[in-house]
Amino acid sequence: MTQHEPFDLPKVVTLCGSTRFWTELAAANLRETAVGHIVLAPGCNLKTPHELWADPEQAQQLKERLDRLHRAKIRMADEVLVVNPGGYVGLSTLAEIAYATSIGVAVRYTDKTPAEIDHPDAVYADAAPLEQEFAELQAAAASFAASRDLAASRTLTLRKAAYLDRAALALAADIAPGLAEADALAETAALELRRFDHAFGTRLGHVPPHARQLTDGNSRRYTRQEYRHWLAGHTVPVSQCDHHDNCPTTECAYSEGYYDRPEHRDPNFPVDQDREDWNGWPTTVRL
Incomplete structure (x- = not known):
């Protein structure tokens, strides 16, 4: 042997x-x-x-x-x-x-x-200064009021969530008063973005809006993911994408895990919002 x-x-x-x-x-x-x-x-x-x-x-x-x-x-x-x-x-x-x-x-x-x-320093590195972004948001909101376009609504919802996220981060960096309120507003705006994307299938990033890792106050991570894609000019033409395994668009991540297992879901995410609930205004959060 x-x-x-x-x-x-x-x-x-x-x-x-x-x-x-x-x-x-x-x-x-x-x-x-x-x-x-x-x-x-x-x-x-x-x-x-x-x-x-x-x-x-x-x-x-x-x-x-x-x-x-x-x-x-x-x-x-x-x-x-x-x-x-x-x-x-x-x-x-x-x-x-x-x-x-x-x-x-x-x-x-x-x-x-x-x-x-999706670290804030990386996501917001090329974003406009907060003062400029605020002015652009006001102009975009005024323009949107006349059109009530769905795509414009999504963009405005996203930009508001990102602006409030950045504002809260700036307050935290300066140890400024009002941080708790700013954090709450940023989280609320991020949750509204998640609900919008869940209803209309408009997310771009790899983590879907109902994902478990976004629970317990982590909705702002979703804002950063989506803003990073938006800032890079990524779009998903809904008319060309059914958000299933045969999705032809390169940026769309629905082809992996959107209709996923229950254990992947945020148990606190309100999944009852649908397209009919959209009232034509992008967000209840006021700047």
Whole structure:
């Protein structure tokens, strides 16, 4: 019987990330393998047609089986590598990150972490000064009063939420009076933005408005996510996007997790608002 020489097992790295980045996942697999790591990666891309998941019922069963399989790969790993071009991390990947963290598996990213990409310093770096933004908001509100356009309503709702978020941050930095009131206004405006986007399907970022990580006073994180996309000029033409898995627009993130599992939902989020509740005015929060 041949006796094998003992050897040190190489580091095991499990890749996580949206399968929309299939090419980037393959590139990360190549890089990690080249440096001597054992790589565990997703093996099926359900976003591409195949006979194994052509039937919807079979596809759902396969997805559940793949989710369990990938968690097993995370348990086997020394490290999880999140493949997130542009900082994108969908809800499924966020759940995998949380799972890895809960069992003590280290996590690193190919791009910026969600906290880095939506940090106020990064989001508002190119925003107009507060005084200028206030004047522009007043002009936009006056213009909107005549049109009552839905897209203009969404933009005004977003800009008000971002302005109030920035104003509260400025008060906090200066240790100025009125911080508690400013924080409350910013949170209320952010919640209204979340409700608007939930009703009309107008969100741009990877975290949907009803997500659990936005609960307990964290709605302002949603404001920053959406403002970052708006400032970059990203838009999702609703006429070209049904917000399901076949979404053709590159910036739209509804194709991953919008109609997600109950455990992903903010239990305090009021989901009863619908399009009919929109009264034609973008927000009840006054500047």
